[in-house]
Amino acid sequence: MQNFIVFVLSAFLGNEILSKVPQTLHTPLMSGANAISGITVVGALIAAGMSGGGWSAWLGFLALVVATINVVGGFLVTDRMLQMFAQKQRSSGGAEPEGAKVK
Amino acid sequence: MQNFIVFVLSAFLGNEILSKVPQTLHTPLMSGANAISGITVVGALIAAGMSGGGWSAWLGFLALVVATINVVGGFLVTDRMLQMFAQKQRSSGGAEPEGAKVK
Amino acid sequence: METVIQLAYLAAAALFIVGLRRMQSPATARRGNQLAAGGMLVAVLATLFLDDILSPWMMILGLLIGAGIGAVLARQVEMTAMPELVAVFNGFGGLASALVALAEVAQYTGGSEVLAPDTELGAGTAFTVVLSVLIGMVTCSGSFVAYGKLSGRLGGNPIDFTGMRTATLGLLGGAVFFGGVFVASAGAAAWLTTLSIVILSLSALALGVLLVVPIGGADMPVVVALLNSYSGLAAAATGFVLGNIALIVSGTLVGAAGFILTVIMCEAMNRSLVNVLTGGFGGEEGAAGAAAEAPEGRTVSETSPDDTTILTSYADQVIIVPGYGLAVAQAQHQLREMAELLEERGVTVKYAIHPVAGRMPGHMNVLLAEANVPYDKLFEMEEVNGEFAQTDVALVVGANDVVNPAAREPGNDISGMPILNVDEAETVVVMKRSLSPGYSGVDNELFYADSTKMLFGDAKESADAIVSELKALA
Amino acid sequence: METVIQLAYLAAAALFIVGLRRMQSPATARRGNQLAAGGMLVAVLATLFLDDILSPWMMILGLLIGAGIGAVLARQVEMTAMPELVAVFNGFGGLASALVALAEVAQYTGGSEVLAPDTELGAGTAFTVVLSVLIGMVTCSGSFVAYGKLSGRLGGNPIDFTGMRTATLGLLGGAVFFGGVFVASAGAAAWLTTLSIVILSLSALALGVLLVVPIGGADMPVVVALLNSYSGLAAAATGFVLGNIALIVSGTLVGAAGFILTVIMCEAMNRSLVNVLTGGFGGEEGAAGAAAEAPEGRTVSETSPDDTTILTSYADQVIIVPGYGLAVAQAQHQLREMAELLEERGVTVKYAIHPVAGRMPGHMNVLLAEANVPYDKLFEMEEVNGEFAQTDVALVVGANDVVNPAAREPGNDISGMPILNVDEAETVVVMKRSLSPGYSGVDNELFYADSTKMLFGDAKESADAIVSELKALA
Ligand SMILES: NC(=O)c1ccc[n+]([C@@H]2O[C@H](COP(=O)([O-])OP(=O)(O)OC[C@H]3O[C@@H](n4cnc5c(N)ncnc54)[C@H](OP(=O)(O)O)[C@@H]3O)[C@@H](O)[C@H]2O)c1
Numbered sequence A, B: 001m002q003n004f005i006v007f008v009l010s011a012f013l014g015n016e017i018l019s020k021v022p023q024t025l026h027t028p029l030m031s032g033a034n035a036i037s038g039i040t041v042v043g044a045l046i047a048a049g050m051s052g053g054g055w056s057a058w059l060g061f062l063a064l065v066v067a068t069i070n071v072v073g074g075f076l077v078t079d080r081m082l083q084m085f086a087q088k089q090r091s092s093g094g095a096e097p098e099g100a101k102v103k
Numbered sequence C, D: 001m002e003t004v005i006q007l008a009y010l011a012a013a014a015l016f017i018v019g020l021r022r023m024q025s026p027a028t029a030r031r032g033n034q035l036a037a038g039g040m041l042v043a044v045l046a047t048l049f050l051d052d053i054l055s056p057w058m059m060i061l062g063l064l065i066g067a068g069i070g071a072v073l074a075r076q077v078e079m080t081a082m083p084e085l086v087a088v089f090n091g092f093g094g095l096a097s098a099l100v101a102l103a104e105v106a107q108y109t110g111g112s113e114v115l116a117p118d119t120e121l122g123a124g125t126a127f128t129v130v131l132s133v134l135i136g137m138v139t140c141s142g143s144f145v146a147y148g149k150l151s152g153r154l155g156g157n158p159i160d161f162t163g164m165r166t167a168t169l170g171l172l173g174g175a176v177f178f179g180g181v182f183v184a185s186a187g188a189a190a191w192l193t194t195l196s197i198v199i200l201s202l203s204a205l206a207l208g209v210l211l212v213v214p215i216g217g218a219d220m221p222v223v224v225a226l227l228n229s230y231s232g233l234a235a236a237a238t239g240f241v242l243g244n245i246a247l248i249v250s251g252t253l254v255g256a257a258g259f260i261l262t263v264i265m266c267e268a269m270n271r272s273l274v275n276v277l278t279g280g281f282g283g284e285e286g287a288a289g290a291a292a293e294a295p296e297g298r299t300v301s302e303t304s305p306d307d308t309t310i311l312t313s314y315a316d317q318v319i320i321v322p323g324y325g326l327a328v329a330q331a332q333h334q335l336r337e338m339a340e341l342l343e344e345r346g347v348t349v350k351y352a353i354h355p356v357a358g359r360m361p362g363h364m365n366v367l368l369a370e371a372n373v374p375y376d377k378l379f380e381m382e383e384v385n386g387e388f389a390q391t392d393v394a395l396v397v398g399a400n401d402v403v404n405p406a407a408r409e410p411g412n413d414i415s416g417m418p419i420l421n422v423d424e425a426e427t428v429v430v431m432k433r434s435l436s437p438g439y440s441g442v443d444n445e446l447f448y449a450d451s452t453k454m455l456f457g458d459a460k461e462s463a464d465a466i467v468s469e470l471k472a473l474a
């Protein structure tokens, strides 16, 4: 029951926060949210590390590998994308060459 | 612990929702939120109805009365205020007399 | 059944959330409030279906008495007395939370089962009881002091006596100490448990008084918003005591609401919360100390309702700047009528609403809404400030601090507060009763400016006179 | 220790919330993503400190392998292959959730303690296991089919065979049935438990394939967003299985994010979600069926890079309308260079971004950001639509549906979709390779309009040619 309450509150919160993300950032939002869904890595860690062995441990291990791919890959690729947005902001003042910043 | 999580999520949610209330509605928000804080009436009901009697029941009864004042009074007075806002919107089209609507 | 009741509590919390969301727009706000009220009904009904109810009549009776009193209070109050009423309700809310926690303790010390399902009064619960009682009682007595100051039953002056700070600190220390004793004794000696929680309650009540008494009457709205936040937190703490989700979610939402309002008010006044709570600022003592008569060598030019009528009726654009005096005089209906008559004569009339005009956030909006002033005539400070330079008459109705040019200079109590630039208008007419300063106690140079004309008298009477003149003109 | 770990999970959830909040502005978004990554790190580290860990090396090894593969994939991918990559990651996420739930089952049927603290595999938990496996497996296979279609490894055409609907419904029914068997047998026969969950997993995998296969390649972004939502829900369901708060909160947040994106995309395309999921719409088959050559009796006027250079360099204002073709051609850098050269010659250049231009929400923004096009040059549809009438040249670069006037008429696949009014510009230059229609397969009258000139060829090559000409001019 408590878990269900947490679920409902999170749904409300997600709705509040995410409906305000501007269209410009929808692609990074998609990949960033995807990375967060990799939180299942926590479950995978538990399954891989705490099983008594056998099927359970192997399933857990496989889960751990794919979940980690999702997490690490997801955050990195989102960062790559958002880096471009940040650059754009910095350079929006004008088309100065890189060297101009040294002075 | 679960309760604490619910608390944290609610705080985030409250912050998201309430920081978007426009200044015009701050007074009704204040009294409306106050009415909601009367939710403690639920606790008062439990205390009044489920105590074995004695001190506990009387404390609960007193809590129930004051909490209900807060709830009923709070919602009614907020409604009164907001009613005025609704009226204003209706009449903002022009200063037609009430009778104009009949036609 | 248990699960159904839990789901009902969750539904109630969801209704509060949806209701508060609708407060984001005036068009949906009323519906939102009704939804929240519906949520409350759901929560109350669900509770009536709990098992183990021993005295249903007590529950029903309590609900009826409370509802009756609440309805009468809500029906009878004047719109201007809103801040007071909210303070009173708030005090009741805090009291209720504390009493519920006390009932739980009484239940325990009486040897019965505690109210929360499946728990004893362990250290964790005892701690939340302390929080609930402390916050609830401080909210209660603090709110009633705020009520007294707002309604004028207590003087508005900040009260300060020697040793007050020491007393406050002492009480706080005492409350913490006895809270600790309560937690420590919760599993052990019942008499010590009872004694410590009673002392804690009394210290908390006294603390609430001492915390609010030194704050000036005009700062009360900030205090009320803060206490509002507290009453929410008290409800949440009670929710922890009882393990009740509806209380935790809703109490926390209210806590957030009150806190956000507090912060917004402080920002708009350009003061920190600490400054408000410790400042002893804004009592009438300041007002009394400052000039109510023009100081020597300064002259003010007075005007009459007749002259003001002529001046405004031949203007192209008039901007009305309402302030707290409008609420005091209850002149909003006359003002609306006056504006409508001017518009019939072809004058453009706008209302300029300063974010902290009045004594509550959105105070002017509520007042003018009551008088049916249409939305599209109300302008926020940023929207309208550029327009004064092209305005013939700025009509300042019971506003003072929000048009005081002293805010532009450093070194006084309102330095840095953004103001409405009425002094850029061709003529400024100020409707108030005297030359006394406003809420902040800072003298207003505007009154002595060449372009300013003072229309002394109660705002309602002056506006009434102007309305008659305008009708005579037509 | 237990409490500290729980607090760490809560902190992780809070970091996700704060991180996602920062996604509301481009200026803070990168920080937000980093905060979210930090939250993940906190959650992972906290988990490593749990008691009862039997095989720490397995955990570390799994983390290292996964991190290595993830990092390589993220480093190597082209920006244009973003949708594919998100689909792949998404499939992994769903798979992981399902596998964790399966591990829990294996643990139980193997006779060991289950992984979730203090619980057995009761009916409630069994139900959440079914949800987790079902959603997780559908997400997994569905995402990989979407990947195949997006990357072109599978044909983009909607695949449909006789009896497919029946097969889908049959699989769904089977999944529900074996889910029921699983829940019913959870306390009883271990072999039945194992058998039913294995059948459930396989049916769910097949179901994911059958659900996505009939959807056209171009609708895949919507599918990916929806599957993204599912993978969040799968994680939340796994959270219910393990009673883990971090999973529930974050999974639900992602579920909301995916769902909101799905709804936004459908709205912008003016189609319902049901229509997208069942439509068999938007495959290349549509494109192939429609005209790639001008139909008899219609003429198009062609133009060359040289002419376009002259035309644009003597214009006062040029509005560039990018579309999916820009992404295909990877012409964003050339385009930016061209725009800069035009600006040096005093031409005002704006970019008009249609909300569904490209194949992902915000696709054009990401592309142009990559090429360092400044923000203030990008305009949303509503902002810029009134300006085409005062524009000399509208330069349509690989866009088609988003400028197709057919949307204004009823009775075709894009009827009612808002479009960019390029036809109001004095001259329209369309850069694409042929007369073939866009994503929707609807023919575009714009190409035959008097004011339209077609610049055939790959957008990158055309833009390159224009850049050289502009440099020669200077
Ligand atoms: N809005 C909020 O949320 C809030 C909260 C807390 C504090 N405050 C503070 O309150 C102040 C608000 O500024 P304000 O300009 O609205 O009000 P103000 O500065 O308090 O001035 C109100 C003026 O109204 C006049 N007045 C009183 N009764 C009147 C009557 N019957 N007829 C005509 N005039 C009357 C008074 O002058 P006479 O006595 O000469 O008539 C007084 O100078 C600010 O300093 C703000 O920081 C606001």
Ligand SMILES: NC(=O)c1ccc[n+]([C@@H]2O[C@H](COP(=O)([O-])OP(=O)(O)OC[C@H]3O[C@@H](n4cnc5c(N)ncnc54)[C@H](OP(=O)(O)O)[C@@H]3O)[C@@H](O)[C@H]2O)c1
Binding pocket: D218, D219, D220, D221, D222, D265, D268, D269, D322, D323, D324, D325, D326, D328, D329, D355, D356, D357, D358, D359, D360, D361, D362, D363, D397, D398, D399, D400, D401, D402, D403, D431, D432, D433, D434, D435, D436, D437, D438, D439, D440, D457, D458, D459, D460
């Ligand atoms: N953004 C989203 O979230 C999203 C999601 C799902 C669906 N959609 C849909 O996608 C469509 C987007 O419209 P759009 O106008 O951007 O694209 P579009 O209608 O799909 O048209 C793209 C055009 O680009 C041309 N093209 C392809 N490769 C090219 C190259 N190398 N050089 C030059 N041109 C090239 C193609 O014509 P040639 O083959 O003749 O060159 C094609 O007509 C809408 O129908 C929308 O509903 C969008």
